[in-house]
Amino acid sequence: MEFELDEAIGVLRNTPAVVRSLLEGVADGWVRGNYGADTFSAFDVVGHLIHGERTDWIPRTRIILTHGASRPFDPFDRCAMYEADDGDSIGVLLDTFSRLRAENIDTLGGLNLTREQLSLEGEHPALGRVTLEKLIADWVVHDLNHTAQIAKAMAFQYRENVGPWRAYMSILRPAAR
Amino acid sequence: MEFELDEAIGVLRNTPAVVRSLLEGVADGWVRGNYGADTFSAFDVVGHLIHGERTDWIPRTRIILTHGASRPFDPFDRCAMYEADDGDSIGVLLDTFSRLRAENIDTLGGLNLTREQLSLEGEHPALGRVTLEKLIADWVVHDLNHTAQIAKAMAFQYRENVGPWRAYMSILRPAAR
Numbered sequence: 001m002e003f004e005l006d007e008a009i010g011v012l013r014n015t016p017a018v019v020r021s022l023l024e025g026v027a028d029g030w031v032r033g034n035y036g037a038d039t040f041s042a043f044d045v046v047g048h049l050i051h052g053e054r055t056d057w058i059p060r061t062r063i064i065l066t067h068g069a070s071r072p073f074d075p076f077d078r079c080a081m082y083e084a085d086d087g088d089s090i091g092v093l094l095d096t097f098s099r100l101r102a103e104n105i106d107t108l109g110g111l112n113l114t115r116e117q118l119s120l121e122g123e124h125p126a127l128g129r130v131t132l133e134k135l136i137a138d139w140v141v142h143d144l145n146h147t148a149q150i151a152k153a154m155a156f157q158y159r160e161n162v163g164p165w166r167a168y169m170s171i172l173r174p175a176a177r
Numbered sequence: 178m179e180f181e182l183d184e185a186i187g188v189l190r191n192t193p194a195v196v197r198s199l200l201e202g203v204a205d206g207w208v209r210g211n212y213g214a215d216t217f218s219a220f221d222v223v224g225h226l227i228h229g230e231r232t233d234w235i236p237r238t239r240i241i242l243t244h245g246a247s248r249p250f251d252p253f254d255r256c257a258m259y260e261a262d263d264g265d266s267i268g269v270l271l272d273t274f275s276r277l278r279a280e281n282i283d284t285l286g287g288l289n290l291t292r293e294q295l296s297l298e299g300e301h302p303a304l305g306r307v308t309l310e311k312l313i314a315d316w317v318v319h320d321l322n323h324t325a326q327i328a329k330a331m332a333f334q335y336r337e338n339v340g341p342w343r344a345y346m347s348i349l350r351p352a353a354r
Contacts, residue, residue: 001334007204011331014198021194022324027184127341137338138346144332145348147199148325154188155321157178161314164304169315171322 003133005113008140013105015143016098019046022150023090031090035156036175042150046093047081049146053100055080057139058107064122064132065111072123108136180310182290185317190282192320193275196223199327200267208267212333213352219327223270224258226323230277232257234316235284241299241309242288249300285313 001007023031023042034041040048060073085093111117118133155171166172178184200208200219211218217225237250262270288294295310332348343349 001206001338003338004204010203011207014201014203017198018195021191021198024191026187026191027181029178030188130340134338134340134342137335138342141332141335141339141342141346141349144328145346148328148348151321151325155318158314158318161178161180161311162318163307163311165311165315169318169322171325172318
């Protein structure tokens with residue numbers, strides 16, 4: 001697909017409702033279970049998404065717009081939520097994610113980014129040169145990646161319960177190493 | 178997790194909202210794009226879920242309750258939707274899935290299944306003996322499997338747009354063969 005900012009925002013806007021719908025009223029085992037050593041539970045994923053709203057997407061957008069590639073992005077801590085969310089309920093996390101995402105979409109829309117600005121470059125600490133457009137495209141794919149991960153963590157809790165159907169369900173394959 | 182019918186129904190009830198939230202208002206490319214030869218688009222997945230509501234889960238439940246393992250399940254056509262939904266809009270499919278799922282959850286709840294009934298056996302045409310409990314557990318995992326598949330089909334449309342971030346996004350790996 002050609003990148004269109006409005007279309008990207010259309011997906012970003014949906015994600016809080018997607019995540020909330022997946023977890024609304026479900027048993028705690030599905031919220032807290034992961035799918036193997038060093039994997040995220042649904043709870044962890046929502047915390048990770050919150051941390052991204054706070055420290056990744058919009059802060060990196062601002063770095064590109066203000067400094068270009070002369071000021072590398074801060075590294076993103078994939079595990080910050082383990083401490084930050086300790087003791088919170090999933091309901092609190094879902095509300096926080098919805099609020100932060102709505103604010104960030106407002107911010108992004110308010111920047112009225114031009115094609116020229118979308119082609120501005122930033123410096124990723126590991127990946128090197130990227131454009132603002134690629135950053136926003138990755139925001140979209142990152143949402144979808146973690147939506148699929150929530151579904152996987154939930155499905156894995158029933159990996160024994162499905163009996164022989166396990167062979168048909170690709171989502172039940174163990175996490176790749 | 179121990180299988181609890183109420184908990185399983187909790188996930189089954191959420192799926193129409195999950196699928197609708199993923200696809201609500203998004204650009205057509207995300208609805209219609211797949212992730213490689215012989216893979217489903219989001220549109221195909223919703224059609225497949227509809228076909229399951231009509232011909233798989235509740236019909237198989239009734240076969241087990243009425244005939245046990247003496248009458249094998251009818252095989253499930255994984256591709257029936259390609260013809261059935263030709264010409265429909267995604268909005269029509271989402272409405273149909275929501276309606277059928279609500280009816281089927283009503284039906285399932287109305288059966289007031291006992292532990293003894295959940296342990297009754299049926300005969301799967303390929304997998305052999307299964308229990309009613311395993312069938313319902315697989316209904317849940319099948320939902321989550323296809324939720325993740327919608328996310329994958331959508332993400333794949335931006336596989337080039339993310340540039341070097343592609344290496345970080347496991348959802349962008351091509352479909353397994």
